[in-house]
Amino acid sequence: MKIFVHQVVGDHCLTVADGRRLYKHFIPELQAAREVELDFSGVCVIGSPFFNSSLDFLLRDFEMEELRRLVKVSNLDSQAQAVLKRVVKNCNLYYRSTPP
Secondary structure (H helix, E strand, C coil): CEEEHHHHCCCEECCHHHHHHHHHHHHHHHHCCCCEEEECCCCCEECHHHHHHHHHHHHHHCCHHHHHHHEEEECCCHHHHHHHHHHHHHHHHHHHHCCC
Protein backbone atom coordinates (compact mmCIF):
# COMPACT_ATOMS: atom_id res chain seq x y z
CA MET A 1 0.00 0.00 0.00
CA LYS A 2 1.32 3.41 -0.93
CA ILE A 3 0.42 6.22 1.45
CA PHE A 4 0.86 9.81 0.39
CA VAL A 5 1.78 11.50 3.66
CA HIS A 6 0.75 14.90 2.31
CA GLN A 7 -2.82 13.64 1.84
CA VAL A 8 -2.99 12.22 5.37
CA VAL A 9 -1.17 14.92 7.34
CA GLY A 10 -0.58 17.93 5.09
CA ASP A 11 2.53 19.79 3.97
CA HIS A 12 3.86 20.33 7.51
CA CYS A 13 4.58 17.14 9.47
CA LEU A 14 5.73 18.55 12.77
CA THR A 15 3.69 17.55 15.76
CA VAL A 16 3.04 14.43 17.80
CA ALA A 17 -0.60 14.63 16.68
CA ASP A 18 0.52 14.66 13.03
CA GLY A 19 2.64 11.57 13.62
CA ARG A 20 -0.13 9.71 15.42
CA ARG A 21 -2.51 10.47 12.54
CA LEU A 22 -0.11 8.86 10.08
CA TYR A 23 0.60 5.93 12.42
CA LYS A 24 -3.11 5.13 12.75
CA HIS A 25 -3.38 5.22 8.98
CA PHE A 26 -0.72 2.59 8.24
CA ILE A 27 -0.46 0.37 11.33
CA PRO A 28 -3.29 -2.00 10.27
CA GLU A 29 -1.32 -2.78 7.11
CA LEU A 30 1.84 -3.62 9.06
CA GLN A 31 -0.04 -5.71 11.59
CA ALA A 32 -1.32 -7.74 8.64
CA ALA A 33 2.30 -8.09 7.40
CA ARG A 34 1.60 -6.05 4.27
CA GLU A 35 4.16 -3.68 2.79
CA VAL A 36 3.69 0.06 3.20
CA GLU A 37 5.37 2.83 1.23
CA LEU A 38 5.31 6.26 2.86
CA ASP A 39 5.61 8.81 0.06
CA PHE A 40 6.63 12.25 1.32
CA SER A 41 6.19 14.12 -1.97
CA GLY A 42 4.52 17.47 -1.34
CA VAL A 43 5.61 17.60 2.30
CA CYS A 44 7.61 20.79 2.98
CA VAL A 45 8.64 20.51 6.63
CA ILE A 46 9.21 17.46 8.85
CA GLY A 47 10.16 17.50 12.52
CA SER A 48 11.51 14.87 14.86
CA PRO A 49 8.34 14.87 17.05
CA PHE A 50 6.45 13.73 13.94
CA PHE A 51 8.86 10.85 13.30
CA ASN A 52 8.96 9.95 16.99
CA SER A 53 5.21 9.61 17.23
CA SER A 54 4.64 7.95 13.85
CA LEU A 55 7.53 5.48 13.83
CA ASP A 56 8.66 5.15 17.45
CA PHE A 57 6.16 2.45 18.39
CA LEU A 58 7.06 0.42 15.34
CA LEU A 59 10.46 -0.26 16.86
CA ARG A 60 8.77 -1.33 20.07
CA ASP A 61 6.35 -3.71 18.36
CA PHE A 62 8.33 -5.01 15.37
CA GLU A 63 11.84 -6.30 14.80
CA MET A 64 14.09 -4.02 12.74
CA GLU A 65 14.51 -6.66 10.00
CA GLU A 66 10.76 -6.94 9.63
CA LEU A 67 10.39 -3.16 9.38
CA ARG A 68 13.10 -2.97 6.74
CA ARG A 69 11.13 -5.48 4.70
CA LEU A 70 7.69 -3.94 5.22
CA VAL A 71 8.25 -0.16 5.35
CA LYS A 72 9.61 1.88 2.47
CA VAL A 73 10.09 5.64 2.50
CA SER A 74 10.18 7.66 -0.69
CA ASN A 75 10.62 11.30 -1.68
CA LEU A 76 12.21 12.32 1.59
CA ASP A 77 14.82 15.08 1.27
CA SER A 78 18.31 14.58 2.69
CA GLN A 79 17.72 16.74 5.77
CA ALA A 80 14.57 14.80 6.71
CA GLN A 81 16.41 11.53 6.01
CA ALA A 82 19.05 12.55 8.55
CA VAL A 83 16.37 13.33 11.14
CA LEU A 84 14.66 10.00 10.44
CA LYS A 85 17.94 8.09 10.83
CA ARG A 86 18.63 9.79 14.16
CA VAL A 87 15.13 9.04 15.45
CA VAL A 88 15.34 5.39 14.37
CA LYS A 89 18.77 5.01 15.98
CA ASN A 90 17.62 6.55 19.26
CA CYS A 91 14.38 4.57 19.38
CA ASN A 92 16.17 1.35 18.55
CA LEU A 93 18.65 1.94 21.37
CA TYR A 94 15.86 2.77 23.78
CA TYR A 95 13.71 -0.27 23.02
CA ARG A 96 16.63 -2.68 22.89
CA SER A 97 17.95 -1.48 26.28
CA THR A 98 14.59 -1.26 28.08
CA PRO A 99 13.27 -4.51 29.58
CA PRO A 100 9.75 -5.50 28.46
